[in-house]
Amino acid sequence: MDHFLYRDGVLHAEDVGISLIAAAVGTPFYLYSSSTLLRHFKLFDDALHGMDHLICYAMKAASNQAILKLLGEAGAGMDVVSAGEYTRARAAGIPGDRIVFSGVGKTRAEMELVLKGGIRQFNVESEPEMRVLSEVAVSLGHVAPITIRINPDVDAKTHAKISTGKKEDKFGIPILRAREVYALAAALPGLKVIGIDVHIGSQLTELEPYGLAYEKVAELTEILRADGHEISRLDLGGGLGIPYENNNAHPPTPEDYGALIREKVGHLGCEIEIEPGRFIAGNAGILVSEVIYVKEGEDREFLIVDGAMNDLIRPAMYGAHHEIVPIIEPKAGAAYQPYDVVGPVCESGDTFAKGRPLPRMHAGDLIAFRSAGAYGAVMASEYNSRPLVPEVMVHGDQFAVIRARPSLEDIINRDIIPEWV
Template sequence: MTVAPHFQFKNGTLHAENLSLTQLAETYDTPLYVYSRQALRDAWEAYRVATEGRNVLVCYGMKANSNLAVLNEFKNLGTGFDIVSGGELARVLAIGADPAKVVFSGVGKQVWEMQAALEAGVKCFNVESEAELTRLAQVAQDMGKIALVSLRVNPDVDAQTHPYISTGLKENKFGIAIEKAVEVYQHAASLPSLNIVGVDCHIGSQITEVSPYLDALDKLIALIQTLASHGIHLKHLDLGGGIGIRYTDEQPLTPSDLLNKVFEMLAQHQLDHLQIVLEPGRSLVGNAGVLLTQVEYLKHSEAKNFAIVDAAMNDLIRPTLYDAWHSVEAVKPRTQGDTLYDIVGPICESGDWLARDRKLTLQQGDLLAIMSAGAYAFTMASQYNTRPRAAEVMVDGDTAHLVRPREPLESLYASESILG
């Protein structure tokens, strides 16, 4: 059984902290996202311990889960934020976060997004191409501002993860090839509306070993030293995020595992004066959430057995998109013999599945919990097949808070119009 620590069986029923998931489903209906507040705090604690006494800024990678309740929790715990859009900046500002602790990543920043970030006063822009650098310099000049920049370099390091979430190889769209970085830095240094403050590198997601980070760091150290010889001195080194979580039998590294090695390498090269920036997302929220869904029908055939549930790929697209594995737990397990089921949704796509070949004892109407659904789940949800997006609930001990209501059906087409 793969169950996150804050989702445990009590009296034969799966609970979120002190609340029965059955009770939550009865109150808020399904599909339903349920988050544990204590799980968020405990995940952050691992970073707090790892960074204590060190010059490290942790910027939560909010694309993993951008609910305002989640963002506000991390703000209160002391994190900054890694954003990838003007919309995410608006969310950060809505909770009153400090823009000076915000790094702006992303390959396709538009003019209005740059303007909003410059007006807010973000910590830096992680610039991902020469074309973006040119545009940012012009936007800053037009506004009479200085843009703080960090170039995202692509070190061509294999993160040993799924190809769709690997971002540090030459064939990926992200960053500037490290072989060209010195030239681009020199160009940036010549632009009066830019101020170079750092270097950024993010090699991928769901990384469970420290070696890919160290391979990238080795190349970054060489780059930093070369830049210093050209009179370009950096203030921070952003190693991105990507620390994995346990979905099944993974044994992820901890923030301390990573930072101990990083500072050891930096000290060897007299670079431990640099501030380290980290951009964790999944490792802070992934195991803090589950997706509750009800079995609508059981369909048995010679080739396959299907549990057709009320959640679908529009609620959780990771299995369809990445072939991702999520543990599936019956909220009230039955004791009869197990049957091998594919857990599928009602959407008219063959790719609409949440799990395959799972041994479960089920009856129509049973509740299932799709585990480890706190990251890249609701944030990637859609309204495909005109399906309202699910509600989100935050559990705090024995209290549940509705942090986003289910969308009313009519809201999905309220802004549309027909021709007369």
């Protein structure tokens, strides 16, 4: 469920007509519903009620500080994967003891920044990283709390580019080597082992892969405890999928996911962390765009809009589907026809949809790309020297720009021409 609904013939975000926002902000722009963000966070929090747990929002999905502050004030922690994300989280008021630092390529500078600023744990991904982290921690007089990310060799049955838990993926330690790697970690002076981390992929639409991975984690927990390691925390990752297509598909709910966690690892007495991102932010955001032209092709019509692949790259990068809806509600019985919906970037890959049924559209009409809150604005670029689109958040009958659109002068003035040119 989200809070983007037609009312009086116009698509609204909560209690604000989107046409009004477009007139004030200009198109294209990202639009988030604060009520949807909070509702989705609470679904996960409720699903683990009664268990010692922390919901660490995977902020790579959408990292505007307004979103982070909103979720942080509701009790969320953060899963970060760079110094930039860590700094954003702290700037949004998230305390260090609610931030976990993931990622395969943490640098010495990032480790130092995070250790000085405060951190809940490092999710360590390799033996070289482990040794470097120990050296940095010792040099600062710190002990770094760590979980070790285990690669369980489980197929998440998702897109190849967002699968992270198979043996050929770059993430984690092979589970068959876990005991020797944990022994190394225990021997390093700057580290304190506190648990196990696992994350098998994103946009999972069934629970079976989670079940297989968590069974392996439960078995490993018992083995490592028998070896003398303190395993008090399990970071179980995230990746629960959302329905991008209006085809009656129903991915598992947070309640289903929570029940599985209780079944597979609830008996271990560990604190549970999960790292949802897409499920919280995906359906909480849309991209609003205006039709520039309707172009007649030889065998099709093109809907040329002012949003482009640099604004929302998922269709070009993953072949991803986003529902496209007009901001003005079609009249009952309105005829639909197929359009190729494309942007103005000079690449054929700048295509959002082919043959998509829509009511008759005209230049100046507004459309919304639904389920664009996750991996939309954060993956945007200034390709073709197009300004990054603004981000807007709605709260009830109020809206605010939470990231302004830069001017062309802002973009161009960042360039530095050396004197010798």
